[in-house]
Amino acid sequence: MIDIIGCWRLVQVRATGADGAPITDHQYGPSPMGIVQFTPERMHAAVGDGRAEMPPGKTRFWVSYGGPWRFDGAVLVTKVDVTSMPDRMGTDQVRQVRADGTRIWLSPPAREVDGVLHRLELQWERVG
Template identity: 40%
Template sequence: MIGQDASPSLSALDGIWRLVEALAWDEHGAPLPPPYGVRTFGTVQIQNGRMLAVLCNGDADISNGRPREYVSYGGPCQFYGEVFETQVELSARADWLGGVQRREAALQGDRLVLRPPLRDYGGIVQRRELIWERVWRPAHV
């Protein structure tokens, strides 16, 4: 894991985070275009044991033939130091409702790296890495 803080608790993640970079590789490790475009947009709010996330392609022109990526979901969450887990109560994806979303997690100060499991995105099996930067923190963090 990337420079991880020792055993952080869920409250260490409290705040508002913005997506600063999204990377993707195919199942063989070859780099793919940024999944949320060149102008990546994303925000996550984590507080009081709950999270709400929205991510989308922020590019004005997506004439490359690929659909505009968008995902949003939220619900109660847990942080186990190397794993961030959300019990999905609301989602733009019906297949996520009632399920659990797990991400490998690495926290270093106000940077958070989340890695979803290897999965199919639009017919291409991918590994992704989402790099977040905290833009607001409550006084207790």
């Protein structure tokens, strides 16, 4: 089983469309940043577009959420009780998890963004 307890830094985000083609203009931008901390009882994540300046007309994507979690070795479920996105309050945030050497990949369910289906994979490395 993958040991996820600890602090993890976001390394990269891969986004693909419904056809499997890469999406380069995704919400996280060309310089995604984030951190996720897992304690035995709770987790908290903060992720988003890490560019110092946004292009004209573009709004920075940023989200944070946390709560108690459970993990069966392949699926991570967080019961959200704190979040920057009110529509996520009280929901279960589900992520598929896979290990890649010393890194992990978290994949949320596909979501429509501006009318385009995005499938995301976020790669994390342990901090410290």
